[in-house]
Amino acid sequence: MHSRQVLAGIVSALGITQIIGYGTLYYSFSILAPGMAADLGLSLSQVFGVFSVSLFIGGLSATYLGKQMDRIGAATIMTIGSVLAALTLALCAWSPSVAVFAIAIILLEVSSGMVQYQAAFAALVESNPRTASRSITYLTLIGGFASTIFWPISAALSGWMSWREIYLVFAALNLFLCMPLHFWIMRAGKTGSSADAAARPREAVIGAVPHDARSRSMIMVSFAFALLGFTLAAILAHMVPMLGSIGLGAAAVVIGSLFGPAQVASRLINMVFGKNLSPPALAVVSAVLIVFGILILLASGDWLPGAVAFAICLGLGSGINSIAQGSLPLYLFGSEGYGAITGKMAAARLALGAGAPFAFAAAMENLGLSLSLIGNACLGAVSIAAFVAVAASCRRPATATV
Incomplete structure (x- = not known):
């Protein structure tokens, strides 16, 4: 077993790389998109259309990447991914045409799958399945x-900088900070695995789903995560501009920034008080919070307290959803082949969610914000029902030594 110090170091290092990975490769896009559109002579919808295509292709790569994580190690994939992320951010910053820009954004999403939560969760399961x-x-x-x-x-x-200059700064963060940290995790994992093998047998988690029901459960849980992912991605891609458009002005950035602390708060609450909640129950709670948050915004409009409650509920649900994405597959299907399993689930989630930014932008332009939010909430409600069905069909997972 990894020493507590090494495992704590791995979690801390991954925490830093996840902040940078999501911040530079995902969250910054909605802020920089207007500048991209103006620079490249595109409409904002077209820029988000390129983003949606890139999310779809990135989703298709998740299954292959998951298998490679099982084969050569998740930390190795993350190290390569950091270099690819830096190169593609630089390519995007240089892009002299829309075609090169589109190719760069597509490659950026492939690299995202190599460095974000799917890979980080697999690295933790490799380190110690029992405590993952x-x-x-x-x-x-x-x-x-x-x-x-x-x-x-x-x-x-x-x-005070163009979006191209900002992407060069982000490229440097991925290359000079994330890549060395991922490389250290890769080395620590190999050293720790050797020590583990010499010291004691490795514990594996056996899933809660009977073998003959795995395919059906895989489809159901992938469908639930995909629908909820679509619901969340549609809102997040437009959150700050959307809040600004309903009359909140400069407060939109401040309100949007509450999303992050709410995510952290939900995970802290779960860590302290949620020890008796199973991963299926967590998934249900996350979906309910996200849908409730959308309904609050729908009902409150430009009322400031309502917008704040919306951002907090969305953050709480998203925070728990991130935990469920990592822990529910482990709970349901066990630690054997975890990378390939989560790769298939991520492919379904990302492929469906790929259309969310473009679809929501188009819906807001043609149907208005209220109808767009109603449709989004309905999709989230279907995901709640799917998670409830998964929770009802589980037995408690066991462990085995291998």
Whole structure:
């Protein structure tokens, strides 16, 4: 077993890289998109259309990447991914045409799958399957600061730097900070694995789903995460501009920044008080909070306390959802082949969620914000029902030594 110090170091290092990975590769996009559109001669919808295509292709790569994580190690994939993220951010910053820009954004999303939560969770399961669920909670607690840090940073930098210059700064962060940390995790994992093998047999988690029901449960839980992912991605991609458009003005950035602390708060609450909640129950709670938050915004409009409650509920639900994405597959299907399993689930979630930014932008332009939010809430309600069905079909997982 990894020493507590090494495991704590791995979780801390991954926390830093997740903040940078999500901040530079995901959260900053909605802030920088208007500048991209103006620079490239595109409409904002077209820019988000490119983003949606890139999310779809990135989602398709998740299954392959998951298998490679099982084969060569998640930390190795993350090290390579940091270099690819830096190169593609630089390519995006240089792009002289819309075609090169589109290719760069697509490659950026492929690299995202190599460095964000899917890979980080697999690295923690590799380190110690038995304690992985707790480590995932700690990791998401740290990673929850990504939007809080990078939305204001991106907004501030865009005041005196072009989006191209900002992407070069982000490339440097991925290359000179994230890559060395991922490389250290890779080395620590190999050293720790050798020590583990010499010291004691490795514990594996056996899933709660009977073998003959795995395919059906995989489809159901992938469907639930995909729908909820679509619901959340649609809102997050437009959160700050959307809040500004309903009359909240400069307060939109401040309100949007509450999303991150709410994510952190939900994970902290779960860590302290949620020990008796199973991963299926966590998934249900997360979906309910996200849908409730959307309904609050729908009912409150430009009323400031309502917008604050919306951001907090969305953050609480998103924070718990991130934990469920890592812990529910481990709970349901066990630690054997975890990378490939989560890769398939991520592919379904990302492929469906890929259309969310573009679809929501188009819906707001053609149907208005209220109808768009109603449709989004309905999709989230279906995911609640799917998670309830999954929770009702589980037995408690066991452990085995291998």
